[in-house]
Amino acid sequence: MTFGVVLRDITKSFGPTPVLRGVSLDIAEGEFLTLLGPSGCGKSTLLRIVAGLETQDVGTVSIGGRPVDALRPKQRDVAMVFQSYALYPHMTVGQNLALPLRMRRLSKLQRLPLLGRVLPGTRALAGTIARDVAQTAAALEIDHLLERKPGQLSGGQRQRVAVGRAMVRQPEVFLMDEPLSNLDAKLRVAMRAEIKDLHRRLGVTFVYVTHDQAEAMTLSDRVAVMLEGELLQVARPRDIYADPEDRRVAEFVGSPKINLIEGRVREAGAVDVAGTTFHLDTGLGRGKAVTLGLRPEAFGAAERAGPGVITGAVRLLEHLGSDLYAHVDVPGQQAPLIARLPAEDDAGPANGGTLHLRPRLDHVLLFAPDGRRLRPAQARRIMPLPLREPA
Amino acid sequence: MAVDFASWRRSETAPCPSGGAQARKQALAEALAAGLLAGPAVLLLLALFLLPVLAVFVIAVTDWQFGARSLSFVGLKNFAELFADPVFRRSLVNTVLYVCIVVPATVGLGLLIALLIESGPRLRAFYRAIHFLPYMATLAAMAIAWEALLHPTIGIVNQTLASLGLPTPNWLRDENTVLPVLAVIGIWQGLGFAMVLFLAGLKAIPVDLYDAAEVDGADATLDRLRVVTLPMLGPVMMFVVIVTALRAFEVFDTVKILTQGGPAKASEVLLHTLYVESFEFLRTGYGAAVTVVFLFIVVALTLLQARILDRRVHYS
Structure with a gap:
């Protein structure tokens, strides 16, 4: 089996507070793995360490078989969807989607506001970027929103744009940090199905962070239950429910308790x-x-x-x-x-x-x-x- | 503050099923209360701002002299004289030059210092305080301190330059240096204000946006600035530019204390001209005409800036 993401003994403290206590986890290529746990259990920190936004104190991260500890986020070939969506509010949806591609495909000079446009090659590259943006937008059915600013969109539409911005450059790994928690309950169920569908279509590795067990159970191939910076159990959703390894897992999963x-x-x-x-x-x-x-x-x-x-x-x-x-x-x-x-x-x-x-x-x-x-x-x-x- | 008067009035006059008379009575009471609450502020605004402005406009078309018992209407004579006067024209050009130096430098340096303070965790409060101190200090007193620093022979500036073998200009008595030096003092004074506002603006930028930019590949300093920081600072930037420009147009203290507009009117600025004409030469009508021009420039500038910047600024 090839591994999408491999974590070895990840330890992290913020000041005197330990957040992660030696977490090891193998995530298969193309797998949908959910980090499930209450707030403050370290699941978001772990995701940010995979993304490269945080640096672990101890331990190693490899993505696609290559160690990425020394690499910056943009070099790791990961894309991230944030809980707040983190769309650039001053850019249109189209510009939001194009930004990751512009940053990768255009040189520093070509990105300059006026000069960039007249440099050789910029026009051709801009064309491919526009094409890729259009393709992604069409796949997510947001092509009619490309000219709008994020402020003019509904929560569900913003969520789609955030997913689109992650999708557009076809990353090896998708990282999602509670992407549905800002939506209302009904929309959340609908978007859940869409994310599942997206995973099926793209076939790449998804690492998904949530505190919502329903999301974890319905979306995941495997669920990793975290508590107080430790992985308690990593298993298929129904085993997490029916065959918990630890009393705390049994307590956290299932409603009513x-x-x-x-x-x-x-x-x-x-x-x-x-x-x-x-x-x-x-x-x-x-x-x-x-x-x-x-x-x-x-x-x-x-x-x-x-x-x-x-x-x-x-x-x-x-x-x-x-x-x-x-x-x-x-x-x-x-x-x-x-x-x-x-x-x-x-x-x-x-x-x-x-x-x-x-x-x-x-x-x-x-x-x-x-x-x-x-x-x-x-x-x-x-x-x-x-x-x-x-x- | 934007108040939706239209809907307020609608709700006030909306038909009430439980009896129109009572509703009218309640509406009247509400209007009365509103008047009472807004009254003191409206009175003060009238007495201290609107009436004086009106008086200035009236005096500007007369030949009144301060303390004189009579005055006569002279039409636009004051304005004609004004625009023919080389001193006034010099004063206008100097003021514009001063603003053109002070605004970009204050905004740029204020932003730079705010970014530097925000980027390092150490001694933040200390740096904030020392940069904000000049803004808190009385400019008149600080001007005297600057005068001592810039003294042609015993000032620390020229002593330092002399020890390095560099030329030692008489900063405040030299036509070529006086305006830039005054601008430097203006920048030094306004920097802290711009910096504090930029710091507040930087704090309000969601960290997620920087993270997203980093994952998207915009992790170089300039890319971060262009993709996240500057656009998100838009509203603050607009405010800082307008306030700094208005304050720069009002430059007076340093000029009055250090140069009195000299040498050879090289540092004559609008407010100083206004002051001299009105209160030293007592030509109040002429001074009022200068004031009208000054008001016109300031209001026009504010409207223009608000218009241009509003269109390019994103309000989330």
């Missing part, structure tokens, strides 16, 4: 949890603490209390049309459990009423007290569950 319930091993194959006992193999010794992670969809309703059934009082019911989320107060639990139940169930729970929940044991994720995922030999499960938009 995963339910985490503290339990204690009673004996081999039995765990005491929330007033009941589950038959679970943890691989831990008697008396050890263990955390059970249960996605909201991992619950089924039970008729009555008993072993393997969690009983609690319904605090809140959220009808979302297709689903019903029940927030259930369970004795001994700080936060209420959130369970997804079928919405069409008319004889469902009532506010304040008692609800019996039977977790599907093959869906339980086990975490050690330090957050590490526990994988006892028997506990193997895949959850083929649909992803959903955050409510």
